[in-house]
Amino acid sequence: MQNGYQTVVDVEATDAEAADLAAAVTAWLVERGVVVAGVTSCAGGPGHAPGPERALAAPPPDADQAAPAWNGLQVVVGRAVHYTRGDQGVLCPHCGADVGLERVADSFDEWLRGEPGTRPCPACARELDPNGWRWVPQWGFGAVAFTFWNWPPLRPGFVAELSARLGHRTVVVADEL
Numbered sequence: 001m002q003n004g005y006q007t008v009v010d011v012e013a014t015d016a017e018a019a020d021l022a023a024a025v026t027a028w029l030v031e032r033g034v035v036v037a038g039v040t041s042c043a044g045g046p047g048h049a050p051g052p053e054r055a056l057a058a059p060p061p062d063a064d065q066a067a068p069a070w071n072g073l074q075v076v077v078g079r080a081v082h083y084t085r086g087d088q089g090v091l092c093p094h095c096g097a098d099v100g101l102e103r104v105a106d107s108f109d110e111w112l113r114g115e116p117g118t119r120p121c122p123a124c125a126r127e128l129d130p131n132g133w134r135w136v137p138q139w140g141f142g143a144v145a146f147t148f149w150n151w152p153p154l155r156p157g158f159v160a161e162l163s164a165r166l167g168h169r170t171v172v173v174a175d176e177l
Helices: 015-032 107-112 156-166
Strands: 004-010 035-040 047-050 073-082 089-091 134-136 140-149 170-176
Touching: 004 073, 004 156, 015 035, 015 047, 015 073, 015 140, 015 156, 073 107, 140 170, 156 170
Parallel strands: none
Antiparallel strands: 004 140, 004 170, 035 047, 047 073, 073 140, 089 134
16 A cells, blocks of 8 residues: 545644644534544554544555554644655646745745745735745645544545634645655
C-alpha cells in the first residue's frame, strides 16, 4: 500500500481560535462516527482511528486500506505549511503570472512567525500572502488542519460540511508519499 494523505486546511482561522475550532470539529466527527474518540498512533503519530460511519466522509476503502493502524485522522493545531512534493506552479490570481516557488518561499517563515508574509506579484505588483496565490497542486497555510491518512478521496459534500463547521474557507492538500 502506498501512503498518502488529504489535509483539509482552514486558511482563515486565527491562532487564537485554532484550538477551539479543532476541538469542536473533532467532537463533531466523533459524534457522527467518522472517527473514534480515543487518540492512538494510527496516523503515524497521535490521531483518531476511522469510526463506524467513515463512509460519510469517503467511499469504503480498498481491502489494504481498512486497517486503522494505517488510516488515522491527525488534527494539526498551530501555524503550519501543508504542501505537496514535486513541481509547483505558483500563479497570481489577478493576472495569471506564474511567479515560481523561489519567489515566494522566503515568505513562509514570516507567515509561520505570525507576520503577513506578503510578496508582490512581479507582473501586476499586487501584494499577496501565502494563501493568496493559486497553488498548482494545492498548498495551504493554516492554524488548524485535519489530515486524513490513507483514506479514499474525501467526498466533496463532506469537505463542504467540515468547512461550514469551521466557518471559514478551506483548501484540500493531497499527496502520496
